[in-house]
């Protein structure tokens with residue numbers, strides 16, 4: 001048998017790691033990289049970031065004991081190596097699959113995972129919380145947060161640095177600087193880190209002082225203080241890194257994040273220094289897989305791919321909703337100079353890359369800063385521009401107050417292009433866009449739409465950029481539906497459309513892309529001689545009350561199909577509206593239950609929650625069972 005992984009085969013837990021000689025670590029690092037590429041090329045997942053943190057993770061597990069010491073991975077998409085080293089190697093082929101291990105840290109999954117992440121920039125806050133709890137309980141373990149240069153652009157990270165610096169608690173923040181967010185990192189902080197990296201004079205001189213402080217075995221406190229002062233002088237002469245020191249952190253670095261021994265040495269020293277430390281580690285995103293080194297953005301998150309070429313195993317020929325949004329925005333911006341586009345570090349994911357190329361001055365990547373993005377948009381709107389903020393549904397949760405307080409309260413014409421609404425699939429519970437209808441619907445002044453297909457998304461965007469007020473369009477991840485043979489009525493404010501008329505038994509009201517399934521359901525019901533009407537809601541707010549009331553009166557039963565939490569969703573809202581209008585008909589909602597939906601492919605999850613075509617058709621058919629039986633008897 002050919003041994004594929006020379007050392008990795010012997011490694012399942014941090015204890016195994018601790019048995020290795022340090023010269024074996026290099027071979028292990030190579031094994032892990034090969035394992036990552038082999039495995040992720042089959043399952044899909046976050047590749048480039050993990051390839052970059054191999055030595056850093058090995059060093060962390062060498063120096064710390066993660067059954068006691070608490071390590072928190074910011075975002076958590078780079079925790080694969082940690083998972084491999086903490087008893088999950090044998091399950092790694094199930095990563096992000098239904099009932100498999102998660103692509104993010106999960107406390108339920110392992111005692112080595114101490115805090116769940118998925119959304120960016122939370123690690124320092126969580127770490128400080130853990131450190132404060134530790135101190136109150138008079139415990140002694142170490143707390144370490146690993147945060148990327150991208151995640152450091154998020155406001156929460158600054159709030160936490162501000163608090164942690166003053167707290168003086170023992171806490172190690174490792175800044176994993178690979179000079180990339182998903183795309184190129186942006187902003188003043190990114191420039192600042194760049195200055196630290198390139199300031200070789202500083203690095204050399206500071207390195208000497210650092211080794212003076214840390215490497216002399218029996219160093220006395222006075223010497224440390226003196227050396228510390230000397231370090232301060234040098235710092236003020238040469239160090240842009242003073243920002244972290246001014247906030248109350250001891251800044252150490254930058255160090256080479258691919259030099260295992262060096263990281264171990266520094267981490268061991270960090271363990272013995274009191275107060276908050278910021279250790280700046282330089283890594284290369286995608287390291288060890290040349291295609292990912294060259295295209296770290298393309299290999300940030302991947303579908304299954306061929307290792308030799310990097311090409312996806314199943315290339316999609318269809319256009320995604322994100323691409324429709326991006327292309328439409330470019331077309332609209334060509335006609336209207338007031339249109340500007342905003343992203344919070346997701347230019348490619350939201351389909352805005354082309355807009356950025358066509359209109360660089362009218363394109364704003366604000367970093368991972370959704371709250372800022374919304375208020376920034378409000379500012380532009382207040383000055384007569386038409387800002388379009390393209391954002392994933394799950395990340396918009398971050399900016400709820402800004403949507404209310406800064407946009408809607410002032411009735412400002414900001415367009416929210418809410419991508420990844422509904423279930424997203426393999427990223428799972430931290431990333432599903434299950435709540436936007438529920439949290440946006442109560443906000444006064446806000447108009448909310450959901451398109452049935454790609455064509456309708458285009459028309460809704462054209463409508464939105466002309467509209468005088470805050471307006472949101474929610475659409476899902478993936479290929480835009482085309483839906484041939486359906487009527488494409490023009491968009492009119494607050495108007496729904498009838499997509500199918502085939503009888504007065506079931507009225508089906510579908511939200512957004514769920515219309516595609518709904519149409520097939522109507523046809524399946526027809527086979528069973530159950531007559532139905534399909535209403536494409538289009539406007540979640542304002543709702544087409546007149547049409548819904550009229551249709552409700554004409555049908556025996558009413559069904560709402562939506563890919564949002566049932567609580568606060570469209571079904572509940574329609575039921576309330578009927579009650580208010582004294583239409584006492586029961587609305588049956590097919591939507592997401594009151595749970596955090598796990599990871600898995602979307603079709604499996606739809607099936608699980610009764611949202612597949614088969615499940616819905618079955619449910620409705622069962623409701624009309626007596627009619628079916630009667631029809632059979634008559635024949």
Ligand SMILES: Cc1ncc(C[n+]2csc(CCOP(=O)(O)OP(=O)(O)O)c2C)c(N)n1
Pocket residue numbers: 049075077078118119120147148149150151152178180181182285300344345346368370395398
């Ligand atoms: C609040 C929030 N916004 C956006 C994202 C999407 N996102 C995931 S990873 C990432 C880039 C993170 O960059 P960095 O922290 O430098 O880590 P790297 O991928 O470079 O290792 C972004 C924007 C997110 N997870 N959370």
Ligand SMILES: CC(=O)[C@@H](O)[C@H](O)COP(=O)(O)O
Pocket residue numbers: 046075077118182300301349420424427477
């Ligand atoms: C970790 C993270 O938040 C992103 O990388 C996210 O996984 C991107 O999702 P999409 O694949 O839907 O763009």
Ligand SMILES: [Mg+2]
Pocket residue numbers: 148149150151176177178179180181
């Ligand atoms: Mg980065």
